Amino acid sequence: MGWRGNPVRSIAVRTAPDTMESKASSTIRPMSDLEGIMPAKSKKQQKAAGAALSAKRGETKKSSLKGASKEMVESMSEAELEDLASTKRKNLPETKK
Numbered sequence: 867m868g869w870r871g872n873p874v875r876s877i878a879v880r881t882a883p884d885t886m887e888s889k890a891s892s893t894i895r896p897m898s899d900l901e902g903i904m905p906a907k908s909k910k911q912q913k914a915a916g917a918a919l920s921a922k923r924g925e926t927k928k929s930s931l932k933g934a935s936k937e938m939v940e941s942m943s944e945a946e947l948e949d950l951a952s953t954k955r956k957n958l959p960e961t962k963k
Contacts, residue, residue, distance in 0.1 A: 904949045909961075912951060915947050
């Protein structure tokens with residue numbers, strides 16, 4: 867998966883020992899992995915995040931965005947947009963209630 871966000875912002879995480887005799891080891895992981903993924907709440911939100919992510923990466927023009935995706939591209943980081951856009955749409959409602 868790799869590092870996302872600021873690599874300086876990390877903490878040590880203590881992992882469970884494999885056996886009773888072995889010591890627990892500390893592993894440095896980026897904060898973005900520990901903060902949890904922000905899943906989309908609806909299909910429309912997921913689609914808007916995908917459009918905003920495309921514009922943020924320069925794959926589409928920002929002027930072609932409308933509504934929520936236009937706001938998302940300015941207010942969210944690429945990592946946040948990627949989290950929203952990567953949400954599976956299968957069990958999401960069409961719109962957020």
